[in-house]
Structures are given as C-alpha cells and as structure tokens.
Amino acid sequence: AQKITQTQPGMFVQEKEAVTLDCTYDTSDPSYGLFWYKQPSSGEMIFLIYQGSYDQQNATEGRYSLNFQKARKSANLVISASQLGDSAMYFCAMRESNYGQNFVFGPGTRLSVLP
C-alpha cells in the first residue's frame, strides 16, 4: 500500500491566488513527521515546512501553511499569494519513528503558476 498519496499530478493557479496541494498518508506509528519539499526544474529539493504528529497547531512558514487533519490522515500544503517562482514539483514526505530514518515520498504534484 502507498504510504503517501498525492492525488493531483498537476495543478494550475493564477498568480497572487492561494492554492492547496493534497497529501494523505498511511501509518500505524503514533510518532511521525510530515514534510513538504519543493523541487524546481534545477532538481534540488528545498525543504518548506514540517508538521509533527503530536503538534497541536498547524505549521506555518511564511506563505506556506500545513492543514493537518490527523484523524483523516491528511497534511495538505497551502501556498498563499502564489508567485511565478512557485512553479515546481511539490513532494509530501513522511518519516516514522519506528521504521528507520529515511523519508517516504509521495509521487509529487506539479504546480504551474500562471501570470
């Protein structure tokens, strides 16, 4: 079974508007972390935001926020005020405390910001 699901292969958003990228996950580990990374065409993975399974508040980092719904096992990324430079692949990833130190990544969503 897929541990991380990103159901939107591609998304379009108008510049300056907000966009939500979906991520659902599957784990039986009570302690886990959820991460979002951005990968522009240059190939480098850029860390955006982190949410811990025990965190009570949704994480925010500048224009990025994470809509964490633990019971639904979803961790959607919200980008506010989209910019042309936000066009990239976005990956949701999870690390489980009891299953080693590696990340499991989803298949990604390609976001295109339109002028």
Place this chain on the structure above:
Amino acid sequence: DTGVSQNPRHKITKRGQNVTFRCDPISEHNRLYWYRQTLGQGPEFLTYFQNEAQLEKSRLLSDRFSAERPKGSFSTLEIQRTEQGDSAMYLCASSLDRGGGPTNEQFFGPGTRLTVL
C-alpha cells in the same frame, strides 16, 4: 556555500561500466542519506549513514551498489556494471540528529543525473 554538494552533476556512461558519485554534506551534519529519483516519481530511499556507520539499506540497493562514508564526512556511491535501468537522478541529503524522533529535516544536494547508454 555551506549546503550539500554533489559531484558530478551529470554522468553519461555505457552499460557495463562502473561509476562513482560523491556527496559532501553540511559540515556539522552527522547523518547522510542517498536517494534515487526516476522521472516523474518522488525520491526513493537507498541507504543512510550515522557518522561513518551505514545503518540502513533499502532492498533497492542491489549488490552492484555500494556506499561508503569512511571518515564520517563525505560519502561515495558506486554502481558497478551499470544497467540502463540505473538511469536516474541520485540525490544526497544530510541532517543533524538531535537525539531521536522524526523531526529532523533533511537538506538535499542538487543531485547527480546518471544516463546509462
């Protein structure tokens, strides 16, 4: 530049040849990871080191693959007898282990793109 660096950035080789990639992590980071990413997919974990010890290997890491981190600093990933299916982006990441839990973000290098002809 204090980020993760990888060399070479691109490598083209013929099937059956051996290739070696290098990763230099962020200097104070004690953990180093290797991932493979094929076109249109997310990165897949290959292996990771805590200092110089290789602590975990994915079943994706066949016996043609070997990774080392001899002094707990830079790491090398060698692929012997390359096959066309090895064509991918090979990503290195590093993190600072603060003593447990899933919180430590990984910082990625720019990757080495391997093409096997």
